Each structure stands twice: as structure tokens, then as C-alpha cells.
Amino acid sequence: MKITGKIPVLLFVAMLIVGGWFFFAREGTAPSVDEGAVDFIDPSQDKLLPDEDENADGDNGSTDIPQTQAILLNVPFSSQAPFGNWDDTRQQDGCEEVSVIMAVRWARGQGLTLAEAEQEIIAISDWEQANYGQFHDSSAKDTVERIFRGYFGFTKTRLVYDITVEDIKSELYKGNLVIVSTNGKKLNNPYFTDGGPDNHMFPVIGYDPNTKEFITNDNGTRRGEKYRYHENVLKSALRDYPTGYHEPNPYIRTAMIVVSK
Numbered sequence: 001m002k003i004t005g006k007i008p009v010l011l012f013v014a015m016l017i018v019g020g021w022f023f024f025a026r027e028g029t030a031p032s033v034d035e036g037a038v039d040f041i042d043p044s045q046d047k048l049l050p051d052e053d054e055n056a057d058g059d060n061g062s063t064d065i066p067q068t069q070a071i072l073l074n075v076p077f078s079s080q081a082p083f084g085n086w087d088d089t090r091q092q093d094g095c096e097e098v099s100v101i102m103a104v105r106w107a108r109g110q111g112l113t114l115a116e117a118e119q120e121i122i123a124i125s126d127w128e129q130a131n132y133g134q135f136h137d138s139s140a141k142d143t144v145e146r147i148f149r150g151y152f153g154f155t156k157t158r159l160v161y162d163i164t165v166e167d168i169k170s171e172l173y174k175g176n177l178v179i180v181s182t183n184g185k186k187l188n189n190p191y192f193t194d195g196g197p198d199n200h201m202f203p204v205i206g207y208d209p210n211t212k213e214f215i216t217n218d219n220g221t222r223r224g225e226k227y228r229y230h231e232n233v234l235k236s237a238l239r240d241y242p243t244g245y246h247e248p249n250p251y252i253r254t255a256m257i258v259v260s261k
Contacts, residue, residue: 076119
């Protein structure tokens with residue numbers, strides 16, 4: 001009788017244990033959120049565009065992302081000498097060509113292999129030589145007119161002069177890619193040979209407000225994918241340059257090419 005008298009108690013305790021285990025096990029299946037895991041927003045991804053129906057009027061896909069959030073566009077990368085053939089002057093001077101290649105591939109949602117990049121750089125340079133008599137340096141204006149529009153037939157570009165770094169940020173946060181003309185030597189990139197080129201062009205693909213750094217696809221080095229420059233460094237280097245064969249540069253104007261999808 002003493003044993004049977006304990007059975008209801010034991011059953012009650014067992015039910016509490018099983019019920020408690022089931023409750024906490026169910027609670028443990030809820031997904032956890034690591035707020036620090038998302039460092040960047042890529043506004044080029046449709047699923048991240050807020051109120052995308054409201055932007056259907058051609059507002060260039062403005063995302064209204066707060067500039068306190070780091071941003072990074074998913075842009076394919078290649079250096080201007082994809083396989084290190086810097087002795088080929090078409091690649092040695094191919095920064096404008098490969099900048100446009102990366103931008104157009106991004107805008108069209110296409111990837112880019114190194115073999116494709118090298119083939120396209122050479123093809124564009126040969127086309128420029130045949131049509132304009134040179135391929136070495138192209139001003140921001142001629143990069144738009146000759147390479148974007150003339151070669152690729154791509155028109156979703158805007159040429160903007162007298163820019164500041166704030167203008168670059170503004171375009172990035174609208175989901176646009178920016179290509180800048182610079183004095184390459186003022187970038188102080190440790191991977192450049194002989195301090196870098198006087199005239200250098202590359203895409204800016206993101207910005208990190210926490211470190212005040214622009215994120216670039218600097219095609220002047222094979223280590224240039226997502227290469228970071230502090231905003232003050234980029235600011236000091238911004239400068240358009242003339243079309244030609246390393247011509248003396250009288251330009252003091254800054255310029256950027258804004259590329260949209």
C-alpha cells in the first residue's frame with residue numbers, strides 16, 4: 001500500500017518533467033538573430049529594395065538607406081591585367097576599359113571571368129585604336145561617350161563634374177555604382193609599381209561609415225577587389241585627366257561616372 005500510494009505523486013512529477021522538457025524544447029527551436037552578422041546592405045538585390053513598387057516611376061531605384069549603414073554593391077572584379085601580362089600596353093593602360101567592363105557586367109547582372117576580362121580589354125583597346133587612333137588614357141567624358149556608349153551601347157550613365165566624396169556616397173546609397181578618375185600616385189596603394197600611375201580610373205562599389213572608408217574594385221592591382229581607401233585619401237586623389245598618351249594634365253576638375261541598372 002505504501003508503494004501504490006506513491007504512484008500518483010510519481011506520475012505527477014514525471015508529467016511535470018516531461019511537460020517542462022517539451023515546453024523548453026519548443027522554445028529552443030525559435031531561430032536566433034545575430035544583429036552583428038549583417039554588416040552591409042547591397043541595394044542591387046531586389047529583395048532588399050524597400051517599397052520597390054513606389055520606385056517604379058524610374059527613380060533610379062533609390063533605396064533610402066540611411067548613411068549610417070555600410071553599403072556594398074555586388075560587382076564582379078578583374079584587374080586590368082587579369083593574368084599579370086603588364087607588358088601588353090593595352091592592359092598596362094587598360095584601367096578605363098576594365099572599369100567599364102565591371103560596371104556593365106554589374107548593371108546587366110552578369111559575372112566575369114579573368115579570361116573574359118582579358119579578351120574584352122584587348123578588344124576594346126583595338127576598337128579604340130581603330131576608331132580614335134589611341135587607347136591609352138580616356139577622360140571621364142570620353143570613357144562615357146566612347147566605351148560605354150560607343151562600344152557597349154550602354155546608356156544608363158551620368159557624367160558629373162566638380163564632385164566631392166559626399167556626392168559619391170549619395171550615389172552609392174541610391175544603389176548606383178560610381179567610377180572615379182584619379183591621380184593614382186596620391187592613393188598611396190602599396191601594391192602599385194613605382195607609386196602608381198598618374199592617371200587612374202576604377203569603380204567605387206561601397207562605403208563603410210564606421211571606418212570612413214570607400215570600398216573599391218581597384219583594377220590597378222590583382223589585390224584590388226574590395227580594396228579600401230579612407231575617404232580623405234580618395235578625396236585628395238580625385239582628378240579628371242585628358243584623353244591621350246599620358247598627356248600633361250592641366251585639369252583641376254573632379255569627375256565621376258554614375259552607372260545605374
